[in-house]
Amino acid sequence: MQVNTGLEPQKAGIAPREAAEFVERCRTVHGLEIGGLMCIPPAGEAAGPHFALLAKMAAEIGVENLSMGMSGDFETAIAFGATHVRVGGAIFGSRPPIAAATPEEPGEQPG
Numbered sequence: 001m002q003v004n005t006g007l008e009p010q011k012a013g014i015a016p017r018e019a020a021e022f023v024e025r026c027r028t029v030h031g032l033e034i035g036g037l038m039c040i041p042p043a044g045e046a047a048g049p050h051f052a053l054l055a056k057m058a059a060e061i062g063v064e065n066l067s068m069g070m071s072g073d074f075e076t077a078i079a080f081g082a083t084h085v086r087v088g089g090a091i092f093g094s095r096p097p098i099a100a101a102t103p104e105e106p107g108e109q110p111g
Contacts, residue, residue, distance in 0.1 A: 001013075001014065001019070001022070001023065001026075001034050001036070001037055001038070002014070002037075002038050002039065002040075003015075003016055003019050003037050003038070003039050003054060003057065004016075004039070005039045005041060005050040005053050005054060006041060006042035006045065006050065008042055011040065013039070016053060016057065019037070019057055019061065020057070020060065020061050023061050023063070034061075034063055035063065035064070035065055036058070036063050036064060036065025036066060036067055036083070036084070037054050037057060037058050037061075037063055037065070037066055037067070038054075038066070038067035038068060038084075039051070039053075039054045039067075039068050040068075040070070041073070047068075047069070047073040047076050047077065048076050048080065050068075051066075051068050051069070051076060051077050051079075051080035051081075051082070052080055054066060054068055054080075055080050055081045058081075064083070065083045065084060066080075066081055066082050066083050066084070067082070067083070067084040067085075067086070068080070068082045068084075068085070069082050069085040069086065069087075070085070070086045070087065070088075070089065071086075071087045071088070071089040071090035072089075074086075074087055074090075
């Protein structure tokens with residue numbers, strides 16, 4: 001389950017203050033087991049406090065897996081107990097920027 005530890009409006013995920021109740025509802029009402037938590041800290045902020053928050057939440061909620069850390073901060077994530085890290089950029093290099101889509105004229109067919 002993704003937790004939006006930075007409360008960033010452009011990112012998906014549940015707010016930290018709602019996570020425990022959400023997991024409990026998944027378990028008791030829907031019969032779902034949440035296997036882990038994941039987060040992506042806000043760009044430009046230290047990752048450690050976000051990883052510490054996620055690790056604390058996981059211990060309190062009772063989930064085992066922590067998916068946190070990417071190529072630039074995976075060592076910090078491991079220090080805070082990450083069980084999964086995303087290091088695609090370190091392996092494959094940076095992604096090229098996505099070209100902005102241009103809006104089509106009304107009624108115009110693509111192609």
